[in-house]
Amino acid sequence: xxxxxAELDLExxxxxxxxxxxxxxxxxxxxxxxKWWIPHPIAxxxxxxxxxxxxxxxxxxxxNGEPFVxxxxxxxxxxxxxERIIYTNALTGGWRPAEHGFVTAIITxxxxxxxxxxxxxxxxxxRADRExxxxxxxxxxxxxxxxxxxxLVEIEA
Amino acid sequence: xxxxxAELDLExxxxxxxxxxxxxxxxxxxxxxxKWWIPHPIAxxxxxxxxxxxxxxxxxxxxNGEPFVxxxxxxxxxxxxxERIIYTNALTGGWRPAEHGFVTAIITxxxxxxxxxxxxxxxxxxRADRExxxxxxxxxxxxxxxxxxxxLVEIEA
Numbered sequence: 554x555x556x557x558x559a560e561l562d563l564e565x566x567x568x569x570x571x572x573x574x575x576x577x578x579x580x581x582x583x584x585x586x587x588k589w590w591i592p593h594p595i596a597x598x599x600x601x602x603x604x605x606x607x608x609x610x611x612x613x614x615x616x617n618g619e620p621f622v623x624x625x626x627x628x629x630x631x632x633x634x635x636e637r638i639i640y641t642n643a644l645t646g647g648w649r650p651a652e653h654g655f656v657t658a659i660i661t662x663x664x665x666x667x668x669x670x671x672x673x674x675x676x677x678x679x680r681a682d683r684e685x686x687x688x689x690x691x692x693x694x695x696x697x698x699x700x701x702x703x704x705l706v707e708i709e710a
Numbered sequence: 711x712x713x714x715x716a717e718l719d720l721e722x723x724x725x726x727x728x729x730x731x732x733x734x735x736x737x738x739x740x741x742x743x744x745k746w747w748i749p750h751p752i753a754x755x756x757x758x759x760x761x762x763x764x765x766x767x768x769x770x771x772x773x774n775g776e777p778f779v780x781x782x783x784x785x786x787x788x789x790x791x792x793e794r795i796i797y798t799n800a801l802t803g804g805w806r807p808a809e810h811g812f813v814t815a816i817i818t819x820x821x822x823x824x825x826x827x828x829x830x831x832x833x834x835x836x837r838a839d840r841e842x843x844x845x846x847x848x849x850x851x852x853x854x855x856x857x858x859x860x861x862l863v864e865i866e867a
Binding site for chain 1: 812
């Protein structure tokens with residue numbers, strides 16, 4: 554059902570040396586999510602994390618102590634605890650169409666001998682959107698926050 | 711979770727004099743759906759009707775015997791058999807962002823003393839989009855096809 558193509562999609566993948574439960578908990582707990590969701594030292598505030606289909610996913614950011622501004626406004630599409638999270642910024646909470654959506658994210662957690670295999674895929678509507686997302690720093694951005702997630706949960710071991 | 715507002719949304723509602731099962735069947739059966747989904751005499755072809763979250767919903771139309779052209783390319787978001795269907799054209803099958811999406815539809819079926827209460831709501835991101843959809847003939851279009859649906863299932867009584 555989810556057809557992914559190299560031409561339209563981007564992906565970061567990482568082995569996290571911590572059990573799947575702990576990685577999941579760093580997602581579902583707003584306090585924990587705020588610690589790794591945006592590249593440091595930018596501060597993150599989790600405004601809504603309603604992890605069910607149609608639930609709102611809203612985060613804000615603040616640089617250099619300035620007031621918080623919008624970071625992400627999205628809608629959860631599918632959530633399988635400890636296994637998969639799908640959300641899109643093409644919709645907002647309650648599945649309402651969004652103003653400037655361009656990506657659907659699929660996060661997959663699976664067991665790995667060293668802990669957890671964490672995979673984040675970004676689906677776009679066109680090659681142009683994929684290229685733009687790449688130029689905007691997809692790999693640095695998503696790569697950095699997944700590294701921050703790993704650091705957070707590995708330290709708890 | 712679904713916040714609806716008069717300012718952003720449009721709605722058609724109708725009492726259909728047929729049991730809920732029959733109305734549902736006219737939705738889930740591609741052959742039946744094709745009979746009422748587009749205002750007559752335009753012909754409808756159901757290309758994909760994968761009624762599950764993430765499933766593709768694709769229909770085509772043909773006027774005056776001309777070749778079929780795209781009519782709708784959408785993604786099912788939530789399906790509760792005999793009760794509710796939610797889809798959006800802001801996404802395509804597999805939850806991939808779409809090119810020109812602007813609406814999420816929520817179809818609700820409930821029991822009524824005379825048969826079935828059928829409600830179709832259209833959620834937009836902005837007042838401008840709602841007004842544009844109205845000008846494009848929302849009430850005539852959606853009203854007509856719901857009347858066609860009623861005619862189809864009432865005749866089977």
